[in-house]
Amino acid sequence: MKQSKILTEVIEDLQARELKGLETYGTTLDRKDLTTSQWIVHLREELQDAILYLKKLEEIQNDKVY
Numbered sequence: 001m002k003q004s005k006i007l008t009e010v011i012e013d014l015q016a017r018e019l020k021g022l023e024t025y026g027t028t029l030d031r032k033d034l035t036t037s038q039w040i041v042h043l044r045e046e047l048q049d050a051i052l053y054l055k056k057l058e059e060i061q062n063d064k065v066y
Helices: 006-025 035-063
Strands: none
Touching: none
16 A cells, blocks of 8 residues: 555654653653553643644734734
């Protein structure tokens, strides 16, 4: 199957992200030291960051930079 340029870029981004996590935290997502609740907290915090970035991009798009 031929994959799109976008898919190739996303895969490369994910691989780079995992490497950064390995360098920063010394482990991958294969780690076993977090509970389900802790994984949920991590995800919630990442999604909250994403919402902040989205809001900022909306402001930039609308020329409402504060």
